[in-house]
Amino acid sequence: MIEQNAFVLHSRPYRENQLLVDLLTEQDGKVTALVYVGQSKRSIKKGLIQPFLPLRLTLKGQGNVKLITQIDAIAKSFSLIKHSLFSSFYLNELLIRLLTEHIACPQLFCQYQATLTALSQEEAIAPQLRLFELALLEELGLSFDFSPVFEHDVSHFHYIDEQGFVPVYGAMPKQSAHCFDKIHLQAIAQRDALCNTSVPAEVSYTFKLLMRQVINQLLGNKPLNSRKLFANKK
Template sequence: MTDTPTDLPRQPAVRKRASPELRIQEQPGFVLHSYMYKESSLIVDVFSRDHGRVALVAKGAKRPQSRLRGVLQTFQPLSLNWSGRSELRNLISAEWVGGMVPLESSVLLYGFYLNELLLKLTAREDPHPGLFDHYVTTLTRLGNTESAQIVLRQFELAILKETGVAADLSVSVQDGKKVDPEEIYVVDPEGGPRPARMSDIAPRVSGKTLLDMTNEDYSDPMTQNQSKLLMRALLAHHLNGAQIQTRQILIDLMQL
């Protein structure tokens, strides 16, 4: 007599091994954005140096007696401890480190613009230590009242380079040669610069502007103007049509 399927011996159930709890200590980071979670907690999106952008639950952070209350502020360098297995980790502690010039009210919107770029252009838990250092430098320069237009252009190009989507602005994709300072180009967001044609609707920039941007030299007013239009077009492409809210606020304020 043969065994029926119900007579077959049962195989022991294979238990999935739980992933080990990740514990991170004394990680440098900044708050990019936070919002309410339940009645007294916050979900905080932080940009850390060695772990990239991480979402943390700050339990009880809204309670008056919480040690986190008042600490989780934007543009303040923090030392962060967190743990957890899921994508949403638990914030254990956060301490203000200090050592940076606070942003004045006149440049706060520029700081929020940087944060919005990081939120929209970087992936969760994708480390970018070079971009983190550039962010710290940018906040410091804004705090020291350096030209916001120059500082922002440099950061915009840096974030595209660090996330791997920026083309080499100094080389023409048409022939692989260095761009000519005297020529006029358009920049393909997925390829790079090529000589401009009459039918092009993309922003036209001089070869000199492209070389200046590569060398982080924005002293020429023409470079400042052309790079602003170029970066606006490149960011719009890589954001897939998502609007940058802080930029629109800045435009509205300038019009007023």
């Protein structure tokens, strides 16, 4: 039996009076667990099984699916509205889709909390999402090597999966999802500067395109449902 901090990423009905829950835990990473919530519509446990609520819980069991035997809230739920809420659902879906279960990722857990905190405080959304995406890629062993963008005397680079940044020789191509401005990439390499609100919009856009290319490759042909929330928002 392991007691640890956790967040609910997603839940769905399982058997009678039970929920199957995807968790991000501090010690075990992503975990799937069952919880008995009882028959009452006012079930305390049912009220705790919600995203963005900091939890302290106890997991029991040796198999792939654990059992939640004790669960308590340790703080108020993060206050998230509009695009901050949509962005938080995006974080959860990325974790569900890309993380392997039962692999500890304490740094990513801390980054997730920090990102929720920043979003709840209405900080600029794009820099927070990019920093989280970087932390997730690093957890997956896919960190960027920006050294080529400082070493080659060209103005643009392609990013090719499993090769990294490849210089583009010849005529300057148009900005696209697969071709990136050298100056923008050099700015992105200076990660500490990314949270600065004075970062030019074109740099932020390049960073978004780069991350989307890499994440889409990891996701395969199945798009993220959470992105539809932004598309449908008027």
